[in-house]
Amino acid sequence: MSSTEHSELIDSDTGKMGMWLFLFTELFLFGGLFIVYAVMRSKYAEDFHHAALELNAFIGATNTVVLLVSSMTVAMSLTAIQQNRANKAIGLIFITLILAGVFMVNKYFEWGHKLDLHLYPGSDVMRTLPHGEIMFFGLYFMMTGLHALHVIIGGILLTVVIFKIKSGKVHQGHYLLQENGALYWHLVDLIWIFLFPLLYLIT
Amino acid sequence: MTNSSTSVPLNYLNHQTGLWSWLSSTDHKRIGLLYMYSITIFFCVAAILGLLMRIEKIAPGQTIMSAQTYNGMFTIHGIIMIFIVVIPGLAAVFGNILLPIMIGAKDVAFPKLNLFSWYVYITGAFLGLYSQFANGHSPDTGWTFYVPYSAEASSNVVIALTAAFVLGFASILTGLNFIVTIHRMRAPGMTWFRMPLFPWSLYATAWIQILATPIIGITLLMVIAERTFHIGFFDPALGGDPVLYQHLFWIYSHPAVYVMILPAMGVVTEIFPTFSQKPVFGYVPIVFSSMAIALVGYFVWGHHMFTSGMSYESRWFFSFLTFLVAIPSAIKVFNWLSTMYGGSVDLKPPLLFAISFIFLFTIGGFTGLTLGSLATNIQLHNTDFVVAHFHYIIFGGMGFAFFAAIHYWFPKIYGRMYNFKWANISWGFLFVGFNLLYFPLFVIGIQGMPRRYFDYDPKFQTGEMLSTVGAFILIAGLFMMLANLIYHSRKGAVATANPWHGVTLEWQIPSPPPHENFDEVPVITRDPYIFDNPQTN
Numbered sequence: 057m058s059s060t061e062h063s064e065l066i067d068s069d070t071g072k073m074g075m076w077l078f079l080f081t082e083l084f085l086f087g088g089l090f091i092v093y094a095v096m097r098s099k100y101a102e103d104f105h106h107a108a109l110e111l112n113a114f115i116g117a118t119n120t121v122v123l124l125v126s127s128m129t130v131a132m133s134l135t136a137i138q139q140n141r142a143n144k145a146i147g148l149i150f151i152t153l154i155l156a157g158v159f160m161v162n163k164y165f166e167w168g169h170k171l172d173l174h175l176y177p178g179s180d181v182m183r184t185l186p187h188g189e190i191m192f193f194g195l196y197f198m199m200t201g202l203h204a205l206h207v208i209i210g211g212i213l214l215t216v217v218i219f220k221i222k223s224g225k226v227h228q229g230h231y232l233l234q235e236n237g238a239l240y241w242h243l244v245d246l247i248w249i250f251l252f253p254l255l256y257l258i259t
Numbered sequence: 260m261t262n263s264s265t266s267v268p269l270n271y272l273n274h275q276t277g278l279w280s281w282l283s284s285t286d287h288k289r290i291g292l293l294y295m296y297s298i299t300i301f302f303c304v305a306a307i308l309g310l311l312m313r314i315e316k317i318a319p320g321q322t323i324m325s326a327q328t329y330n331g332m333f334t335i336h337g338i339i340m341i342f343i344v345v346i347p348g349l350a351a352v353f354g355n356i357l358l359p360i361m362i363g364a365k366d367v368a369f370p371k372l373n374l375f376s377w378y379v380y381i382t383g384a385f386l387g388l389y390s391q392f393a394n395g396h397s398p399d400t401g402w403t404f405y406v407p408y409s410a411e412a413s414s415n416v417v418i419a420l421t422a423a424f425v426l427g428f429a430s431i432l433t434g435l436n437f438i439v440t441i442h443r444m445r446a447p448g449m450t451w452f453r454m455p456l457f458p459w460s461l462y463a464t465a466w467i468q469i470l471a472t473p474i475i476g477i478t479l480l481m482v483i484a485e486r487t488f489h490i491g492f493f494d495p496a497l498g499g500d501p502v503l504y505q506h507l508f509w510i511y512s513h514p515a516v517y518v519m520i521l522p523a524m525g526v527v528t529e530i531f532p533t534f535s536q537k538p539v540f541g542y543v544p545i546v547f548s549s550m551a552i553a554l555v556g557y558f559v560w561g562h563h564m565f566t567s568g569m570s571y572e573s574r575w576f577f578s579f580l581t582f583l584v585a586i587p588s589a590i591k592v593f594n595w596l597s598t599m600y601g602g603s604v605d606l607k608p609p610l611l612f613a614i615s616f617i618f619l620f621t622i623g624g625f626t627g628l629t630l631g632s633l634a635t636n637i638q639l640h641n642t643d644f645v646v647a648h649f650h651y652i653i654f655g656g657m658g659f660a661f662f663a664a665i666h667y668w669f670p671k672i673y674g675r676m677y678n679f680k681w682a683n684i685s686w687g688f689l690f691v692g693f694n695l696l697y698f699p700l701f702v703i704g705i706q707g708m709p710r711r712y713f714d715y716d717p718k719f720q721t722g723e724m725l726s727t728v729g730a731f732i733l734i735a736g737l738f739m740m741l742a743n744l745i746y747h748s749r750k751g752a753v754a755t756a757n758p759w760h761g762v763t764l765e766w767q768i769p770s771p772p773p774h775e776n777f778d779e780v781p782v783i784t785r786d787p788y789i790f791d792n793p794q795t796n
Binding site: 069071073077078082084089096177186191192194197198202 | 307435472
């Protein structure tokens with residue numbers, strides 16, 4: 057492999073800069089949806105009000121707390137690896153993953169409930185709703201769906217980090233991958249912090 | 260170095276052999292060549308499609324293809340040329356090969372990510388190709404995928420949308436890699452303002468790539484959701500807004516024009532000082548005009564939509580910004596001409612292509628202002644005038660800059676020299692063919708010939724026929740140039756390390772460069788364009 061000479065470790069600041077830029081592109085990806093949300097909300101303020109009442113703010117709030125705590129545990133895992141406590145770091149990432157699972161289970165019930173009510177794009181019930189409500193539920197599914205996809209990707213990334221810590225590739229001296237995984241997880245959290253009020257709280 | 264090829268020292272081309280050593284290489288120069296070969300193949304395919312479209316239009320009425328086939332052809336011609344050839348184009352090919360060398364680095368910041376980007380790119384490229392042939396329903400929406408048609412057309416639109424999404428991802432990763440490389444990998448002593456201007460243009464380009472591309476990504480996903488789940492964002496029957504799609508599409512796709520043209524400007528900015536043996540005129544204004552183009556270019560998208568339904572205020576605002584973005588471009592033209600003024604101008608093939616770049620780009624730029632004016636836009640919107648305008652910018656600008664770049668860096672890349680006489684002849688064919696192909700379209704466009712029509716009123720036939728003749732000349736020139744380059748990349752006379760007496764870092768190392776570019780890390784002690792060793796040819 058010609059990559060042998062190049063496979064030296066990437067400098068931590070360099071790697072983090074790349075990750076930050078990537079996170080910006082992720083924010084812009086969601087930014088497109090935020091633009092659509094802003095346009096549709098200003099066009100159909102009243103319909104958005106009625107549609108948002110359909111969402112369960114309690115599940116939304118629960119999931120917000122779950123994600124905030126998971127962001128804390130992943131940050132704590134970084135401190136643990138800096139203190140050379142690999143097992144503690146693995147444990148904390150594991151808790152993060154469990155919280156991610158809780159988030160997804162809540163999401164599953166939430167979506168399932170909407171599907172039971174036939175409140176999904178293209179359904180028979182949807183066609184009878186006012187335009188603004190159709191837009192709201194379209195945005196709801198697209199935004200939370202894309203976010204859930206990011207939860208899954210973040211979870212996979214953190215699982216990889218666990219294995220890398222176990223195999224000793226991520227350790228006190230070099231934990232760039234874990235740091236980037238944690239940054240990505242904070243992004244997942246951050247986007248939810250915007251989605252939650254936009255969809256659940258502003259009614 | 261000047262002996263036979265058997266005694267050539269180890270370099271990036273020969274230090275490992277076999278197909279796998281290329282497909283698994285993280286060497287930025289090899290990845291650049293991978294991009295170049297794939298882009299060349301796709302370019303030839305799309306150019307042939309263009310020629311077929313021109314043959315169809317040699318006479319009014321149906322000549323060689325049906326209207327539906329024609330619709331599919333201009334769509335795939337557009338998708339390939341824009342997303343697969345021109346957007347990656349200069350940045351992925353010459354940016355990869357030369358950026359690390361010109362800033363004195365061994366490689367880009369993330370070599371493995373760089374290789375991964377190529378695989379993402381090639382996946383997207385093949386998806387794009389697949390969308391043409393699967394089920395015999397090639398997309399016929401045009402490369403712009405305008406709703407509502409793209410939400411309804413019974414063709415492989417979803418595959419084509421996915422292809423564009425994947426290609427955008429590759430573009431983001433390349434841009435990200437270049438920004439970090441420029442920030443973190445510059446050689447000791449290479450301050451920002453000692454950096455050559457091609458890297459500067461890549462820097463401006465990379466910012467557009469990472470800030471604009473995600474918008475097209477999410478927009479394409481929305482159209483996919485529109486088609487698969489009837490989500491309705493762009494469907495008025497469900498409360499959506501088709502014009503919103505156009506806004507989202509052009510928020511990316513206008514800056515994408517600058518992704519195409521900024522590296523082209525960077526290339527010719529390298530060529531003019533070298534072939535004038537004179538420092539570039541106005542280094543700092545060139546840097547800031549690049550950044551200004553990147554910034555202002557982000558906010559002019561509305562000029563694609565003057566006839567789509569926008570408020571009067573938005574229209575004059577976008578028109579004003581469009582005129583504003585012309586200023587930094589004009590500054591650059593002024594700088595290039597002033598660089599040549601009073602220099603010892605040596606009209607070798609790279610300079611020939613670079614000068615024709617200025618000529619063609621200026622025509623494209625001025626007609627762009629014609630289109631950016633609100634009053635004339637209404638007359639010219641969706642006519643062949645627009646087609647002529649953007650081909651002057653994209654092909655006359657970026658395309659000719661690509662030809663200039665390959666003729667300039669060819670001896671560095673392959674360590675061999677092409678034949679000057681054939682390079683000049685093929686330039687003649689390309690230049691004459693290009694103008695004959697596209698200039699008549701300005702005229703018949705003003706007379707009212709709409710774009711994207713496979714048939715036309717017989718009164719346009721003179722222009723259409725001249726254009727088709729031009730297409731044949733252009734294609735002939737293209738294959739002449741390719742033959743010259745391909746043959747001499749293996750059989751050409753061995754080139755010296757610095758055949759053009761250039762002063763930037765890539766000319767200070769052997770041709771072809773060694774695997775890790777520099778034996779020892781260069782230390783930069785002065786500005787990039789100082790010609791204090793006058794050499795005669």
